[in-house]
Amino acid sequence: MSNWNRSSVLLRRTVGYSAAAALLCTGVSVLFLVFVGGKDADAARDRVTGAWDRAVPLIRQGYLPAELPAGRDIAIQVLDTRHQVVSATPQLAGRPPMATFHATSASVHAERVLCPPAGLKGCMTVFSYKVYQPDGPWILYVAVPTVPWYGSTEALSFAIGMSLLATAMTAAGTFYVTRRDMSAVDVIRTELAEITATHLHRRVPVAHNHQEEIKLLAGTVNDTLDRLEGAYKQLRQFTSDASHDLRSPLTAMRAQLEEALMHPHDIDWPRTATAVLAGVDRLQAIVTDLLTLAKLDARAPLDLRPTDLGRLVNSELDRRTYRVEIVRDLQRNVIVDCDRLRITRLLVNLLDNAARHAASQITVSVRADGPTATLEVLDDGAGIAPEDRERVFDRFTRLEASRHRDAGGTGLGLAIAREIAEAHQGTLTIQDSERGARFVLRLPVRKAPQIAGRSEHHAGHSDFLGLPVPR
Ligand SMILES: Nc1ncnc2c1ncn2[C@@H]1O[C@H](COP(=O)(O)OP(=O)(O)O)[C@@H](O)[C@H]1O
Ligand SMILES: [Mg+2]
Incomplete structure (x- = not known):
C-alpha cells in the first residue's frame, strides 16, 4: 500500500x-x-x-x-x-x-x-x-x-464537554488502532513480498497484541506457506527423481552406441539395435507415465459415465493374458460413475504388479458394501511389509525386491493408480491379507434416482457399458 x-x-x-x-x-x-x-x-x-x-x-x-x-x-x-x-x-x-x-x-x-x-x-x-x-x-x-x-x-457545558471528549477519544483510538493494524498488515505484506521459491521456509510474524482478525490472517498465510513449501519440496524431489530415472537408460544407450562405434565392423548391429530399443522403450514408458501424472495433477476433467464395475473388470480380464491363473469374483450391478479409460488404467497397473509378484494366482473381486463399491486385487506373492504400504504409492518408489524382478518398471504405476482413485473421490490402499499383497480400491456407488423402469438398465442391455455381460 x-x-x-x-x-x-x-x-x-x-x-x-x-x-x-x-x-x-x-x-x-x-x-x-x-x-x-x-x-x-x-x-x-x-x-x-x-x-x-x-x-x-x-x-x-x-x-x-x-x-x-x-x-x-x-x-x-x-x-x-x-x-x-x-x-x-x-x-x-x-x-x-x-x-x-x-x-x-x-x-x-x-x-x-x-x-x-x-x-x-x-x-x-x-x-x-x-x-x-x-x-x-x-x-x-x-x-x-x-x-x-x-x-x-452548567448542564449544557457538561454535555458539550463530555461529547467533545468522547469524540476526541474515539478519533485518537481509531487512529491508533487503524495505524497499528495497518503496520501489522504491512509487515505481513513485506514478508510475503520477499518470499520466493528459495525462501519458502520464511513465515509471517503472528504478534499477540494484534487484533484477532490479523492474527487469523497471519495464521492462514503461514498455513498456506506450509502447504506451498511441502508441495514445492515434493515437486523438487519429483523433478530430481524423474531426471535420474530418465538419465539411467540414456547413459546405458549412449554407452552401447559408443562401444558399437568403436568396433563398427566386429559388432552385431541387430543385437545392439535391440538393446538400444529396450532403452527407448523404457524412456517411452517413463515419459508416458509422467504425462499421465501431469494430466492427473492438472485435474483434467474426467469423462464420468455410469458404469457396471464388475462388467468393466470382466471385459478387461478377458482381453489380457497373464502367466498366472486369474480368479474372478465379480458381483454384478455395482454401478459407479467413472472415467472408464482411467479406471481400466488403474486396474491394469494393479494387475501388472500382481502378475509380476504372484506365485501362481491372482484373485480379482468386485462387490458393493453399502454406499461403497470395492475392487480388490489380491496375489499370492511375497506381499508388501506394513511399513512400505504407504511409501509404494510415492512417485518413483520401487522396493528393492522388485528392482531385481523387473528392471523395466517406472515406479510410477501405483502413484498413477492412487491419483486416479482420488480423482474419483475414492481411495486406494493396501490391506492385510493372509498371503501376498491385497490392493483395495473404494469408490462411491452411484446414487441412482429411483425411477420406474430403471431396473431395465441393470438387466444387462444397459447404457452402463456397451460390453458383454459377465457370466
Ligand atoms: N503386488 C505387489 N506385490 C509386492 N510388491 C508390490 C506389488 N505391487 C507393487 N509392489 C511394490 O511397489 C512398488 C511400486 O509399484 P509401481 O508404482 O507399480 O512401480 P513399478 O511396478 O514400476 O515398480 C513396486 O516396485 C514394488 O516394489
Ligand atoms: Mg507397476
Missing part, C-alpha cells in the same frame, strides 16, 4: 468513526439535557408552590411583614386590592409591581414569561395567584428564573 493510500484509509476511517461517535454523543446529550431541564423545571415549580404555601397563611392571618425573607432565585410581591405592593422580598423592596397581568375571574392562577419582569433581571417565569381577602382579591406574584429546555448552562 502506498503512503498516500495509507493516509487516505487512516483519514477516512478516523473521520468516519469520529463522526459516528459525535452523532451518538449528540443524541445522548440531548436526552440527558431534556431530562435535566425537566428536573430543573420541576424544582422551580416546587419553589413557587413553597412560596405560595408560606405567604398565603400570612396574608390571611394579617401577619404579613413588609419585607419577606429572601429565598434562592425567587422574588415575591404581595399586592392588595388597590394593586399597591404591601410586601416583597428584599430585591423588590420599594419597587412597583413586577407584572401587570393577573389571574382572570375563572381561575386563581396565571403564569407568564417576562424578559425581564419590572425591577428584576433576565427572563423569569412569573406566577400570579389570587388570594381572597375580606376586602377583595389580593395578588401574589412569585417569579423564578425561566428554566431553558436544557436545564442550566
